[in-house]
Amino acid sequence: xxxxxxxxxxxxxxxxxxxxxxxxxxxxxxxxxxxxxxxxxxxxxxxxxxxxxxxxxxxxxxxxxxxxxxxxxxxxxxxxxxxxxxxxxxxxxxxxxxxxxxxxxxxxxxxxxxxxxxxxxxxxxxxxxxxxxxxxxxxxxxxxxxxxxxxxxxxxxxxxxxxxxxxxxxxxxxxxxxxxxxxxxxxxxxxxxxxxxxxxxx
Amino acid sequence: xxxxxxxxxxxxxxxxxxxxxxxxxxxxxxxxxxxxxxxxxxxxxxxxxxxxxxxxxxxxxxxxxxxxxxxxxxxxxxxxxxxxxxxxxxxxxxxxxxxxxxxxxxxxxxxxxxxxxxxxxxxxxxxxxxxxxxxxxxxxxxxxxxxxxxxxxxxxxxxxxxxxxxxxxxxxxxxxxxxxxxxxxxxxxxxxxxxxxxxxxx
Numbered sequence: 001x002x003x004x005x006x007x008x009x010x011x012x013x014x015x016x017x018x019x020x021x022x023x024x025x026x027x028x029x030x031x032x033x034x035x036x037x038x039x040x041x042x043x044x045x046x047x048x049x050x051x052x053x054x055x056x057x058x059x060x061x062x063x064x065x066x067x068x069x070x071x072x073x074x075x076x077x078x079x080x081x082x083x084x085x086x087x088x089x090x091x092x093x094x095x096x097x098x099x100x101x102x103x104x105x106x107x108x109x110x111x112x113x114x115x116x117x118x119x120x121x122x123x124x125x126x127x128x129x130x131x132x133x134x135x136x137x138x139x140x141x142x143x144x145x146x147x148x149x150x151x152x153x154x155x156x157x158x159x160x161x162x163x164x165x166x167x168x169x170x171x172x173x174x175x176x177x178x179x180x181x182x183x184x185x186x187x188x189x190x191x192x193x194x195x196x197x198x199x200x201x202x
Numbered sequence: 203x204x205x206x207x208x209x210x211x212x213x214x215x216x217x218x219x220x221x222x223x224x225x226x227x228x229x230x231x232x233x234x235x236x237x238x239x240x241x242x243x244x245x246x247x248x249x250x251x252x253x254x255x256x257x258x259x260x261x262x263x264x265x266x267x268x269x270x271x272x273x274x275x276x277x278x279x280x281x282x283x284x285x286x287x288x289x290x291x292x293x294x295x296x297x298x299x300x301x302x303x304x305x306x307x308x309x310x311x312x313x314x315x316x317x318x319x320x321x322x323x324x325x326x327x328x329x330x331x332x333x334x335x336x337x338x339x340x341x342x343x344x345x346x347x348x349x350x351x352x353x354x355x356x357x358x359x360x361x362x363x364x365x366x367x368x369x370x371x372x373x374x375x376x377x378x379x380x381x382x383x384x385x386x387x388x389x390x391x392x393x394x395x396x397x398x399x400x401x402x403x404x
Binding site for chain 1: 231233310313314316317319320321325326327329330333334359360361363364366367368369370371372374375377378379380381384387388390391392394395398399
């Protein structure tokens with residue numbers, strides 16, 4: 001479903017530009033990003049990028065839209081599982097114990113873009129969407145679990161907010177500090193949180 | 203104690219430079235920060251800043267050291283309270299329900315600096331220190347609570363990691379999105395987490 005919406009929404013040319021933007025950011029970081037460097041990634045001229053986007057900022061807002069659609073695709077993949085394992089899968093993806101270099105660089109790029117959202121309203125709206133999407137998706141899994149009796153009758157939105165805050169805090173910690181044990185500690189503590197908040201004590 | 207260590211460690215001139223740096227960042231943001239703009243904040247010449255610091259980067263690493271010392275001072279102020287209210291006070295300070303404009307801008311500046319830590323090893327070491335300090339301080343409060351019977355015999359370090367991740371995720375959400383209800387939801391969920399993890403079920 002979500003994959004269809006990516007396919008419908010993005011032309012082949014736009015998708016190529018988005019993927020080239022991502023590769024350019026992985027290679028040069030946000031501070032080193034330019035339209036020239038994006039063009040270098042896929043054998044197109046700068047003019048062909050400017051045909052679709054007026055400025056680097058407009059392109060990057062589109063890129064964040066693309067990220068939102070990718071998130072939707074990733075979340076859609078869990079939808080058929082039972083609530084408890086769906087929640088575990090989501091958390092495993094958001095706080096992986098191991099990351100390869102590209103996954104790690106990808107999170108760095110997202111943090112760099114997010115930091116721009118402090119002063120750029122268009123970026124801010126996109127990160128609002130990303131966090132809303134994460135909270136809503138996790139909330140829906142919890143609500144399904146409450147309905148089918150897997151989880152206790154908690155306030156699903158509050159628990160979802162907590163999980164998303166913890167996950168985002170853990171990601172920031174991972175890409176901006178040398179505290180290598182922290183992700184494992186947070187994964188354990190999130191499991192324990194889910195057990196005690198959603199499953200136990202009754 | 204911590205206040206003394208700030209006083210001992212920082213000369214009057216250095217403290218003035220640090221405070222001017224903070225004011226300059228509040229006014230211009232990290233991207234607009236320059237030695238000239240720092241000098242504008244306190245009627246000193248650029249040369250007087252270069253007398254203490256060779257470059258903007260060296261000055262900013264020192265600034266992060268200053269932030270670490272400020273954190274120490276703030277945490278030292280809780281030290282005499284009972285564990286349960288000490289933990290509440292710390293969380294109230296880290297996730298305030300209301301912030302004035304200066305407090306909000308201060309968090310934006312910290313996120314901007316933190317984003318630099320993805321690619322700057324000296325910054326990264328300072329943010330490692332800041333997160334270690336938060337985790338250790340909260341861990342100590344929990345351990346005191348376990349000792350005096352306020353809290354259950356939990357793994358204090360894991361609970362402290364969880365609280366710090368949640369707090370940091372909540373701060374990022376606040377300064378990079380328009381989700382105004384999120385801080386209140388996270389405060390509620392943290393209280394609930396502390397109750398169920400540290401206080402209940404036995």
